[in-house]
Amino acid sequence: MTPIRLSSLGAWSIATTLAAALAACSTAPPLPPRPVQLRVIGFNDYHGHLEAGSQTLTLPDPGKPGASLRVNVGGATAFAGLVKSLRDGAPHSVLVSSGDMIGAAPLVSTLFRHESTIDVMNAIGVDVGAPGNHEFDAGSGELQRVLGGGCAPNPAGATTTSCALKHYTGARFPLVAANVERAGGGSLLAPSWVRQVGPVKVGFIGAVTRWTPTIVVPSGVAGLRFIEEAEAINRAAAALKAQGVNALVVTMHEGGVIGSAEQPADWNDERCPGLRGPIVELAQRITPDVDLILTGHSHQGYRCVIDGRPVIQSFSYSRGLSATDLFIDPATGRVDRARTRSRNLPVLNERTDAAQRTALVAAQPAPWSAALREAKPDREVAQVVAQFSAAAAPRTQREVGRIGGSFERGERSAKVDSPAGRLIADAQLAATRDPAKGGAQLALMNPGGIRSDLLCRGTPPCAVTFGDAFTMQPFGNSLVVMSFSGAELKALLESQQPPGHSGAHLLHPSASLRYRWVAAAPHGQRAQDITIDGAPLRPEATYRVTVNSYLAEGGDGFVLLKNGRDRLGGELDLDALLAYLGSTPAPAAAPRIHWVE
Known part of the structure; x- marks a missing residue:
């Protein structure tokens, strides 16, 4: 192959062109850095x-x-x-x-x-x-x-x-x-x-x-x-x-x-x-x-x-x-x-x-x-x-009871108590009704403590596993029975909607407690027609009330519960639910709180 030779003039021309190009590049604004x-x-x-x-x-x-x-x-x-x-x-x-x-x-x-x-x-x-x-x-x-x-530590008998x-x-x-x-x-x-x-x-x-x-x-x-x-x-x-x-x-x-x-x-x-x-x-x-x-x-x-x-x-x-x-x-x-x-x-x-x-x-x-x-x-x-x-499977899959239908939580902001809330409140009342266990007359359950529905899949009665119940009640709270006067109990119910709040945060009641909630009434007059075991609430009477230990210490803002007297501690909330599931409960047909706009 014959090599290509450049004349001095051609070489000078190429060099000049390259120099001009380099000069142009050196004066052009730099590209902005990529974000x-x-x-x-x-x-x-x-x-x-x-x-x-x-x-x-x-x-x-x-x-x-x-x-x-x-x-x-x-x-x-x-x-x-x-x-x-x-x-x-x-x-x-x-x-x-x-x-x-x-x-x-x-x-x-x-x-x-x-x-x-x-x-x-x-x-x-x-x-x-x-x-x-x-x-x-x-x-x-x-x-x-x-x-x-x-x-x-893993003490003997611990759940976890x-x-x-x-x-x-x-x-x-x-x-x-x-x-x-x-x-x-x-x-x-x-x-x-x-x-x-x-x-x-x-x-x-x-x-x-x-x-x-x-x-x-x-x-x-x-x-x-x-x-x-x-x-x-x-x-x-x-x-x-x-x-x-x-x-x-x-x-x-x-x-x-x-x-x-x-x-x-x-x-x-x-x-x-x-x-x-x-x-x-x-x-x-x-x-x-x-x-x-x-x-x-x-x-x-x-x-x-x-x-x-x-x-x-x-x-x-x-x-x-x-x-x-x-x-x-x-x-x-x-x-x-x-x-x-x-x-x-x-x-x-x-x-x-x-x-x-x-x-x-x-x-x-x-x-x-x-x-x-x-x-x-x-x-x-x-x-x-x-x-x-x-x-976890051996404990999770163990059958612990049966239910006659689904117990659902509903919305936490709902205007009535839910089937799931009624189930848990009834279970807690059943666990503390005996005078030796507190002599409770009613139970109240906070909706935020109900962590899942308890669903009946198939034809009732449906089996419930330990895992199902545990998922519904996972906190390991103990039950506490305490005394309130009728007037104090009414004040507790009224505190479900504090002054200035636009909505009520309703506790779920056991079957023994029923009342009307009149949303348009002024604070202090919303809980009306309150009955305990079918009898009208008496302001001067003493009532025994069951709640979980979280509520008993004023949880969810229910500070009036901290004033409960003659306290008696009980079993775990989960154990109360497990025991109650042995009776094959069915969802209650109607709410216990009658909401009136």
Whole structure:
């Protein structure tokens, strides 16, 4: 091959052209740096629901505007699969809990002192979380053990077992709470946590509802103070900003609701029709420096945009996940809120109807449709759940009684007592009627303590397992019988709607107590025509009343119960229910509280 030779003139021409090109490049403005994308995957109120069971969600029907679908969802295996799919679709991701990961849980979690749930959360890859009120059920000392690891004592005859399968090593993620302080000074948990994401830092600030002391047994929060959430969050945000952390996320165990029982709202409708609850004021008071607010506690699904930032929650019990993409300027470390995108997604599982799955996936916008479509059950997590389920099975599957129909909880805000509430109250009265056990004349049950329905599947009478009963009553509260005058009992009933509150929080009564609730009447006159065992309430008479130990200490705001006299402790609430199931109870036909608008 003959080599090509350039004349001196040609060489000079090429050199000049190259020099000009290089000069032009050197004077052109540099391209702006690409934003850093962080996907924040959120969940709340998991409550140890490792197994899918019969969990469902009611979602808008993509093919029929105004209609809805009841979809089988949930369980740790499918939950982990959707988390992995969401992580695969983003360069950086963080998995965040907004509280109540443990507590008030099914047997597969509670039986093992929730070590099973933490092991599964480790396998899924939780990065950070906030405590919920139920993290304090067994006290701050037990919370510290659950986080730090180690085996709890296993006394003879105890319902629960620690280190049942192996030595428990604790959580591989922190819980953060800016608003929980020790009474003697200092914080129980770190207020925040910082994640390095490429060249930028992102701060995560935790908080739990300030009302935790009113909804947790007092021994669980002894020695702690719970300060106002926004105040604590803003203080933590200022500290992070001073450290140069400009992208901020709040994970908070407090929330709200949207829609109504008559007209449920779409959990992805950014308009959030009818949004109400503590989150409304909190979102307005939390510093504008916060870019995303993950919420919990109300067990609702919503995706609101308030003041240009998402405020989001994804139902409960492993049924949903939220996903939010934040795009962060690498030069300033600040979030470009105009580019933020978010979505609530159902945790579709092996029981989800194939046609429903196809329709729901197709209805999701990009990139969420791909994440939902590509999600597969996580085998590693399935193995962990299977080990604990097998260990719990002998106790879970044991038949303990039969029922003559389904006992359902209904809505906690319902205007009447529920079949499930009536069942538990009747069981507690039956366990304490004997004069030697307290001589109770009536029993009252808080709706929040009823954690599941007791369903009759098939033709009655239907078998009930220990697992069914335990899931309904998982707290291990003891029964307490105490005395009140008739006047005090009426005041207690009137306290179900304190002055200034727009709705009533009704306790569920045993069959021996009946009355009318006149919603339009002034405070102090709403509980009318009260009868005990068919006889009108006498203000001067003394009545023996049974409640669980949580209520007896003023739980759920019923502080008047702390004034009960001549107290006598009794058996566990679960044992009372188990004994009552031996009589094959059937659902009562009518409520015991007659609501009048």
